[in-house]
Amino acid sequence: MIDTRDFHVFTKGDQAYLFLTQPVAVFKIDEDTHMVLRRVERGEPLSEEFEERRWEEARTFMESYCRKAPAAKTLRTPAEIKEKVAGLYLFLSQECNLKCAYCYGGEGEYGRRGRMDEATLNRTFDTFFGGGEGKHFITFFGGEPLMNFRTMKQTAELSERFREEGKADVSLGIVTNGTFYSEEIVQFFRDHINDVTFSLDGPADLNDCQRMSKCGDSVYASATENIRKFTEDGCFNWAFRTIVTRAGFDRVAEIYDHLESFKPGGIGVVNADVPEDSPLYLDDYQYRRFIEQIVEVNRKGLRSFIEGDQPVAFEYPFYILFYFISRSHALYHCNAGTNLLAVTAEGDVYPCHRFVGTEEFKMGNVADPALRENERYRAIRQRFVDATVDNREGCRDCWARYLCGGSCAKYSHAQYGDIDPPVERHCLYIKTVIEEILPDIVALVQSPDSREALMDRLGTAVSRRYGSKGVEAARVS
Amino acid sequence: MEIEEIVFESLEGCNEAFEKMTTMTCCGTQGGSICGCGPEL
Numbered sequence: 138m139i140d141t142r143d144f145h146v147f148t149k150g151d152q153a154y155l156f157l158t159q160p161v162a163v164f165k166i167d168e169d170t171h172m173v174l175r176r177v178e179r180g181e182p183l184s185e186e187f188e189e190r191r192w193e194e195a196r197t198f199m200e201s202y203c204r205k206a207p208a209a210k211t212l213r214t215p216a217e218i219k220e221k222v223a224g225l226y227l228f229l230s231q232e233c234n235l236k237c238a239y240c241y242g243g244e245g246e247y248g249r250r251g252r253m254d255e256a257t258l259n260r261t262f263d264t265f266f267g268g269g270e271g272k273h274f275i276t277f278f279g280g281e282p283l284m285n286f287r288t289m290k291q292t293a294e295l296s297e298r299f300r301e302e303g304k305a306d307v308s309l310g311i312v313t314n315g316t317f318y319s320e321e322i323v324q325f326f327r328d329h330i331n332d333v334t335f336s337l338d339g340p341a342d343l344n345d346c347q348r349m350s351k352c353g354d355s356v357y358a359s360a361t362e363n364i365r366k367f368t369e370d371g372c373f374n375w376a377f378r379t380i381v382t383r384a385g386f387d388r389v390a391e392i393y394d395h396l397e398s399f400k401p402g403g404i405g406v407v408n409a410d411v412p413e414d415s416p417l418y419l420d421d422y423q424y425r426r427f428i429e430q431i432v433e434v435n436r437k438g439l440r441s442f443i444e445g446d447q448p449v450a451f452e453y454p455f456y457i458l459f460y461f462i463s464r465s466h467a468l469y470h471c472n473a474g475t476n477l478l479a480v481t482a483e484g485d486v487y488p489c490h491r492f493v494g495t496e497e498f499k500m501g502n503v504a505d506p507a508l509r510e511n512e513r514y515r516a517i518r519q520r521f522v523d524a525t526v527d528n529r530e531g532c533r534d535c536w537a538r539y540l541c542g543g544s545c546a547k548y549s550h551a552q553y554g555d556i557d558p559p560v561e562r563h564c565l566y567i568k569t570v571i572e573e574i575l576p577d578i579v580a581l582v583q584s585p586d587s588r589e590a591l592m593d594r595l596g597t598a599v600s601r602r603y604g605s606k607g608v609e610a611a612r613v614s
Numbered sequence: 615m616e617i618e619e620i621v622f623e624s625l626e627g628c629n630e631a632f633e634k635m636t637t638m639t640c641c642g643t644q645g646g647s648i649c650g651c652g653p654e655l
Contacts, residue, residue: 155617167616194615224649276649310649332649462622471651489651579620 139199145536146174149576156575157199158536160206161464163575170195209464209539215522218475220509222265224274226479226490227292229253230285235314235356237336238347239380239409239417245280247494249483252285257484260503262295265478266305276310276332278479278490283317286325293329312336312378314348316356318363326373333375334405335364339392343385347417364399376403381427382417389430393437406431410548428566432573439577443590453570458578460540467526467542474521474546486514488521491547498550521546524556531559541567 145156146166153171155164166174173191176183183189230252233245266273275296277289289311296307310332326333338344341357350356368375377396385392389406396404408427411417419427439454459465471477474488481493484503492498500514508514524546526538535541544563546556581587 163620165616165618165620170615170617191615195617198615198617224651226649274649458622461620473651477649477651582620582622 139196139203141178141180142534142536143203144174144178144199146171146178147572149572152576154576154579155199156536157203157206158539159203159209161209161460161466161539162202162206163461163579165579207464209466211466211468213468213472215468215525218522221268221270222273222476222478224276224472224477225261225265226276226278226477227253227258227261227282228279228479228481228490228493229277229282229288229292230280231482232284233280233314234284234316234351235281235348236351236353237349237380239382239411239415241410241491242280242493244351247481249481249494251482253288253480253482253484255288255291257480257482257503258288258291258295260484261480262299262305264503264508266299266307269304271306273305273307274310275307276312276490278312281314281317282311283313283322286317286322290325293325296329308332310334314356315360315364315367318366323367326367327370330373333367333373334378335360335367335375335401336378336380337361337364337396338379338381339385339388340395343388343392346384347380347382361399368399368401374402376405377401378405379407380409381406381419382409382411383419383423384417386419386423386427387430389427390433393434404434406434410551424562424565428569431566432570435570435574436577439574439581442594443581443587454574454578457540457571457575461578466539468539469525470542470545474518488517489547491545492550495550520556529557529559531557535559535564537564537568537571540571 143158145158147154147156148171153166153168155166155170155174156162157164169187170191173183173188174195176188177192183192228247231242231246231250232252233240236244275292277292279285282289293309296305296309299305299307308331309329311326311330312334313336315335315337336348337357337360338348341355344357344360345355348356377399379392379396381389381392386408393404393406408419408424409415409417435453442454460467471489473492477489478500479487479490479493480503481487485493486500486503486508487493487495487498488500498517500517501508501511505511524543526532526535526541526543529543532538532541532543541564544560548560548563549558550556552558552560581591
């Protein structure tokens with residue numbers, strides 16, 4: 138029996154579409170069918186005999202299709218979640234040389250200013266990386282992690298030792314503001330770092346009004362000069378991370394074009410996570426404008442990918458396409474709290490970097506040799522295991538649930554004091570992107586030329602983005 | 615009633631590449647870096 142939560146109809150231009158949630162399938166449909174299904178989806182009564190007949194016809198088709206379609210593959214079921222901690226955010230320095238206006242970490246200190254020492258680093262490795270479980274990812278985070286370069290170097294040495302001893306294959310990444318540069322640092326990046334994310338908020342005027350030094354001075358010139366020097370020989374994968382506030386809500390395309398001129402491997406653009414009463418907060422109109430531009434940026438990324446340019450900002454089209462071609466279901470937003478954790482300078486463990494400082498989610502400390510068996514650690518971990526879209530009230534009846542995986546647990550907690558309820562803005566974001574981008578993807582796969590171009594480009598793109606230093610490239614056969 | 619299914623199966627050969635790319639695209643550092651937040655590797 139088809140349920141209203143298992144289909145969705147929408148239009149793009151003159152064309153109407155039907156999406157079936159369970160088999161992850163999309164159809165072009167005629168206007169009358171769209172009108173009738175939309176009424177059913179909205180719970181509106183069908184008033185005419187024609188509408189009843191069309192609903193019966195459409196319902197029979199959908200039920201038949203769902204029965205015959207191959208079963209969707211769930212990407213990560215609760216039962217499949219292993220104990221392995223694949224990703225760790227390492228808070229090397231809870232200090233920063235900048236005072237970004239939107240910083241959620243209290244100028245990078247999270248209320249506990251300090252730097253990670255070697256003993257805490259050793260305990261972290263012993264706690265999470267001793268089991269011979271293969272690949273792990275460390276992301277150096279802060280504050281500004283390069284303010285503790287000493288422990289960063291010790292991490293690389295320790296990673297090498299663990300690799301030689303067959304304990305773990307650790308890949309190193311960093312999120313940095315780009316203001317620290319020396320020949321020693323750049324050589325370290327060349328030798329040890331696989332992935333770098335530079336935080337930069339676009340053109341100088343935007344960057345300067347929200348990312349300034351502790352003294353209030355501009356850092357744009359020095360940061361961009363350093364970023365160019367860091368990246369000129371292409372020794373590591375790198376991307377930009379950009380925060381949009383009220384100052385730039387209507388300039389997303391301009392921000393994107395500016396950052397693209399540096400030729401990064403990716404550009405992540407998100408709105409500032411600030412309280413509603415903050416002068417940086419996007420009001421509803423500004424947020425809708427922001428999403429409209431995000432759609433355009435993704436559309437541009439998709440087009441440039443097919444046309445053979447450097448692929449950047451190409452995230453949602455990839456996700457959507459992947460879910461359709463493999464008929465996959467996502468049950469989670471991310472691996473936070475299970476296979477991804479964060480360790481603070483003092484060794485406290487949290488479900489991810491965004492939860493650091495939220496006492497309710499402190500899972501323990503790496504100084505505890507039995508940390509991962511402790512009741513508190515297990516209970517918090519289990520909360521995240523249980524938070525599937527099928528369990529989350531507000532997600533379980535949404536047509537987009539398996540293309541989404543639910544909103545970020547931290548955003549939900551910040552808004553509702555609970556990691557389960559979906560955040561309304563996230564829902565708007567995901568649904569808008571799907572309805573706007575899916576028709577583009579449909580046009581792409583229905584054209585023999587663009588479909589062939591897509592297949593040609595994929596192997597190259599994967600190798601380029603993920604083929605260096607320790608990450609084996611996927612090959613397209 | 616007119617219903618036309620959009621067929622994605624012809625892209626099956628790309629599954630592995632797609633899985634790798636989506637696995638490695640990251641929530642916290644979106645844009646191409648890797649932090650391990652995606653489905654387990």
